[in-house]
Amino acid sequence: MRSMGLVLLAAGVVASSMVPGIAAAPPFDVERELAARFGFSAAEVEQVGAGKVVVRTLPTQESTEIAVFGAVRIPDDKEKLVYWIRDIEAFRNGAELGLSRKLSSPPTIDDFAGLALDSSELGALQKCQPGDCGLRLGEQAIASFRTGVDWTAADAGQKANLVARRLMLEYAEAYLRGGDEALGATVNEKKPRLVVEDFRALIRGATNLNDLANPLATYLRDFPKTPLTGVEQLLYWAKGGVGPEPLVTLHHLVIYREPGGSIYVADKQVYSSRYTDASLLVLWLGAPADGKGYYLLAGVRGRSRLLGGLGARVLRGRIEEESRKYTGIYLDWIRKSLVPTD
DSSP states (O other): OGGGGHHHHHOOOOOOOOOTTOOOOOOOOHHHHHHHTTOOOHHHHHHHHTTOOEEEEEOOSSTTEEEEEEEEEESSOHHHHHHHHHSHHHHHHHTTOOEEEEOOSSOOGGGGTTOOOOHHHHHHHHTOBTTBOSSOOOHHHHHHHHHHOOTTSTTHHHHHHHHHHHHHHHHHHHHHHHGGGGGOEEOSSSSOEEHHHHHHHHHHHOHHHHHHOHHHHHHHHHTTSSOOTTEEEEEEEEEEOOTTSOEEEEEEEEEEEOTTSOEEEEEEEEEESSSOSEEEEEEEEEOOTTOSSEEEEEEEEEEOGGGOSGGGHHHHHHHHHHHHHHHHHHHHHHHHHHOTTO
């Protein structure tokens, strides 16, 4: 499951009043939507209903985006999966997704005590400057490493880790305070990129999420400005061996219970040190018509400037293939973990 992190390249407790003007969603007919909205054949719909995983790539309007969708039916109580995901450290450990830690409320520097940069990350930081950096950083972060670390000293790695932990804490605090708008811009390339623009573009292109769970889409896009009833949330950071180089990520995990009984789990990437400019994994857990077990639908959407341009076609094809593959592995792993007698 370690390679499941590639899926995110394709593209992870507050309770208050309902968003004004947004009506409750009508009952969701899974079989009908799989066929009409996602293009599943009658045979594929039947396979999903029988507990088989079916995954497909969805079209995107921008070359820098990739979207993948998968579905499976699980003969179990959906609350067991919600309980497991809520313990995000145990869930990701079971999926072999590397180290992860849930942040306190409010976050503290101790939450990042286990965060350590490896030699490739330290090497990239030594050469990092605005407009040319191997890691996705803002101008202030780059300056913090340049002024806070003597790269010729024996303790350079230790000092760099301390700077990284402090910056991640500040990033988490800024996000909780002002959402994506408070995260500024990354300046690792010549043209700075505002974090808020990438995620808003991602949500704008996620037409299925907007159509089927508009309150959740709005909440994720406008956080923390727009309240939503039935939401619990947490932040966590992760460090894994995804892709050819390691990366550090910060995530906003949201569990949303619709009035009709369906449950959405959204894992929004708030920050990634490499590869992705924005990504979102959404799980939908809903009852089938016969009320037995539940359907688990997974949508993954991500943006990366690495996928843009004619020269990136081969890379895009490879990432799409890997994303389909590991979305299937992910769903099948969840199903088998919850129903081990299969």
